[in-house]
Amino acid sequence: MSIKVHIHKTHRQSTDGKEVVKTTGNSVGECLKNLVETYPGMQDVLFEKNGKLRNLIEVYVNHESAYPDELKKAVKDGDEIHLTFMLAGG
Amino acid sequence: MAILTANELERYDRQIMMEEIGQKGQEKLKNARAFIAGAGGLGSPISIYLAAAGVGTIRIVDQDRVDLSNLNRQVLHWNDDIGETKAGSALAKLADLNPTINVETSCETITDKNISHLVAGFDLIVDAMDNFPTRYLLNKAALDMNIPFFHGAVRGFEGRAMTIIPGKTACLRCMYKGPIPEEKFPVIGVAPAVIGSIQATEVIKFIIGIGDLLENRMLVYDGLTMNFAEYKIKKNPNCDHCSYSM
Numbered sequence: 001m002s003i004k005v006h007i008h009k010t011h012r013q014s015t016d017g018k019e020v021v022k023t024t025g026n027s028v029g030e031c032l033k034n035l036v037e038t039y040p041g042m043q044d045v046l047f048e049k050n051g052k053l054r055n056l057i058e059v060y061v062n063h064e065s066a067y068p069d070e071l072k073k074a075v076k077d078g079d080e081i082h083l084t085f086m087l088a089g090g
Numbered sequence: 091m092a093i094l095t096a097n098e099l100e101r102y103d104r105q106i107m108m109e110e111i112g113q114k115g116q117e118k119l120k121n122a123r124a125f126i127a128g129a130g131g132l133g134s135p136i137s138i139y140l141a142a143a144g145v146g147t148i149r150i151v152d153q154d155r156v157d158l159s160n161l162n163r164q165v166l167h168w169n170d171d172i173g174e175t176k177a178g179s180a181l182a183k184l185a186d187l188n189p190t191i192n193v194e195t196s197c198e199t200i201t202d203k204n205i206s207h208l209v210a211g212f213d214l215i216v217d218a219m220d221n222f223p224t225r226y227l228l229n230k231a232a233l234d235m236n237i238p239f240f241h242g243a244v245r246g247f248e249g250r251a252m253t254i255i256p257g258k259t260a261c262l263r264c265m266y267k268g269p270i271p272e273e274k275f276p277v278i279g280v281a282p283a284v285i286g287s288i289q290a291t292e293v294i295k296f297i298i299g300i301g302d303l304l305e306n307r308m309l310v311y312d313g314l315t316m317n318f319a320e321y322k323i324k325k326n327p328n329c330d331h332c333s334y335s336m
Binding site: 009053055056058060063064065067068082084086087088089090 | 128130131132133217218219220221222225242243244245248249250264265267268269270271272273275277282310312314319320321322323324326328
């Protein structure tokens, strides 16, 4: 079981510069929990203090939006998760 | 349908040559009415390319005045315009670029009180804003008034675009989780140049009725890696803006 998590460049300072992190889990939530165990800096990047995914963060699984209930979204071996964030500028 | 003049036939000759456009497509552009929300980084390329392409009526609304710090990206405005309203500066440039079209500009804030009045009678709304609250106002008004909405946003070297067709596609609010803190966003002018040009391309395709629009797909551009990625967006059955139209 291997899931690739693609890290946005703004957040790579929390993953030692890694663009792609391999992790495991049966759901997006489990994968992100494992990601945070390896890279604790990603906790504040992705989650509010109450554990809720930050409003700004977008999660895509195999290039499809995982919204709503992103953390409950099931994943399987070979899936790819992209973590991005909403842009406000114009 | 307005007939093209000899001057217009010459002005648009290179695009009329395109089989996807032709004289009929050019006439559709001449008859079209585009509302552009913002005359900044995105609004500049959007309005320049829509004016140059011959979109017959363009209304631009922007509340700001030109500031020195705008000039790295807001190519409608030049050094001599500092202190002028962006609406006035935009009007002068676009009228000079293409005097055969109608350009209306207004220096005012888009609010929930005036938005339906501002966009009434327009065929499409283009998002060239720099904040989420106004984007959501535009999204809601577009859905309520059945007007297609062309979203774009930028940050740094990055940007994204998506086209929203009321009653058909996912909308900007379909992935809403809650308010997002405002920030002074970093940006270099080439990012809104790319995204604004993509939005203008979408508008031209929509008006003429050609090609495939960015429906239910968010196009994400990264200028640093020079990659485009596409993400599928689903219409949210519980969306507080568009669920009524499913």
